Amino acid sequence: MENDGPDEIVSVDGGDHEMSSAINQARQSLRQFLDAFFAPKENQKSFLLKVAFEDKDQIEHIWLADLDMLSMPPTGVVANEPRIRNLEFMQRVPFDTKLITDWMYYEDECLIGGFTTRILKPSERPN
16 A cells, blocks of 8 residues: 655555555545535535555555546546556546545644554554
8 A cells, every 4th residue: 555645655565454444444434525525614625535546466545636526437636646657646537436545634724534644654643
């Protein structure tokens, strides 16, 4: 799994239990993200989805910004520098909603969601 930082890439073993749990938590709570995304409050901003992309035998989890959830398929703009060759930073790409592995947004400057980010960056974990 790859990290969310614009230039920082972190590899995680595919069998990592803590990461798998974070992805499951993100998927199970995706409705919270969608509710906020489609009807954001004034204090909610910076909506991002992390989606798994594959290029040959390599899988990378990429944050997407500037989401268009109404297009078929939905699209987003690559928000970090990808390692896989078939994607570029700032490229608008279609994605499969079944491949969403995380979501996040900010509410009153507090991170909401970001389950995998909290695993990769312990300083982001809630107290």
